[in-house]
Amino acid sequence: MSNDSSPRSVSVDSQKNDCLLPPPRGGLKFSILSSGSGGNSVYIEANGKRILIDAGLSEKKLSQRMTHIDRSLNGLDAVFATHEHSDHIRGMGPLLRKHQVPLYTTEGTYKRACHSLGKLPGFNPIRAGQPVEFGELVVEPYGTPHDAEESVAFVIHYRGLRLGLATDLGKVTTEVKNKLQNLDALLIESNHDVEMLDAGPYPWVTKRRIKSDVGHLSNEACGEMLSSVKHSGLRLVVLMHMSGTNNHPELARITARQALGQDTPEMIIAEQNHPTPLIPLNGLKG
Numbered sequence: 001m002s003n004d005s006s007p008r009s010v011s012v013d014s015q016k017n018d019c020l021l022p023p024p025r026g027g028l029k030f031s032i033l034s035s036g037s038g039g040n041s042v043y044i045e046a047n048g049k050r051i052l053i054d055a056g057l058s059e060k061k062l063s064q065r066m067t068h069i070d071r072s073l074n075g076l077d078a079v080f081a082t083h084e085h086s087d088h089i090r091g092m093g094p095l096l097r098k099h100q101v102p103l104y105t106t107e108g109t110y111k112r113a114c115h116s117l118g119k120l121p122g123f124n125p126i127r128a129g130q131p132v133e134f135g136e137l138v139v140e141p142y143g144t145p146h147d148a149e150e151s152v153a154f155v156i157h158y159r160g161l162r163l164g165l166a167t168d169l170g171k172v173t174t175e176v177k178n179k180l181q182n183l184d185a186l187l188i189e190s191n192h193d194v195e196m197l198d199a200g201p202y203p204w205v206t207k208r209r210i211k212s213d214v215g216h217l218s219n220e221a222c223g224e225m226l227s228s229v230k231h232s233g234l235r236l237v238v239l240m241h242m243s244g245t246n247n248h249p250e251l252a253r254i255t256a257r258q259a260l261g262q263d264t265p266e267m268i269i270a271e272q273n274h275p276t277p278l279i280p281l282n283g284l285k286g
């Protein structure tokens with residue numbers, strides 16, 4: 001019996017498909033339900049397939065945020081976890097059990113997270129470089145430099161559209177840059193302003209961790225990434241995982257705009273306490 005929700009590895013052409021595809025009915029849409037050290041979660045849907053990446057808020061709060069975008073947690077096909085830090089898995093176990101959804105994450109993340117997750121309805125191991133397919137929605141994990149076990153981020157593919165997620169990484173590596181080429185939209189970490197972090201209230205050891213090669217991207221590092229992946233087809237940049245203590249949205253926005261130059265795509269800042277609207281990727285101006 002076939003089950004097109006089950007994962008299978010596929011090869012993904014990293015080049016953008018320039019064929020004139022018909023506009024997808026109910027094309028790829030996404031919402032950042034929450035972003036920041038208080039909890040992270042991104043909802044993505046395409047052609048009837050529906051996934052969540054991370055569940056860093058309680059099931060109740062995530063459920064409320066889904067209601068806000070006129071959606072529900074019921075009937076999700078999969079929930080992915082990028083890594084085991086609590087701001088990404090805080091609500092994961094109860095959510096998976098209540099809605100009977102399988103978890104997709106690396107063996108390393110599962111090993112570190114399994115005690116706090118509890119008994120799960122299903123676990124599907126994933127690996128960097130091995131895409132997972134849900135119908136035409138393809139989720140491609142790639143490795144990230146972060147102080148977690150086998151952490152990953154994702155590029156989402158759907159009918160030639162490419163949505164990149166890049167949060168919780170300490171530096172801009174060549175591998176990450178390569179993965180984030182030719183995107184239609186990029187959800188990228190702009191965690192802190194270095195001067196604000198240095199002058200701020202965090203203990204020295206925490207400051208050192210955040211600034212390390214396995215910590216979080218500063219506004220400047222985010223700008224470096226944007227400079228190296230910008231292209232005429234990039235239509236949306238979402239600044240993510242922004243610190244409420246060590247950053248200011250306008251500082252992050254100015255740095256990102258400078259890096260993107262003249263043809264700045266649409267830009268929004270994901271918030272900790274409110275979900276973004278459901279954003280149709282194919283409906284963005286381009």
Ligand SMILES: [Zn+2]
Nearest residue numbers: 037085087168
């Ligand atoms: Zn995080």
Ligand SMILES: [Zn+2]
Nearest residue numbers: 083085146168
């Ligand atoms: Zn983290």
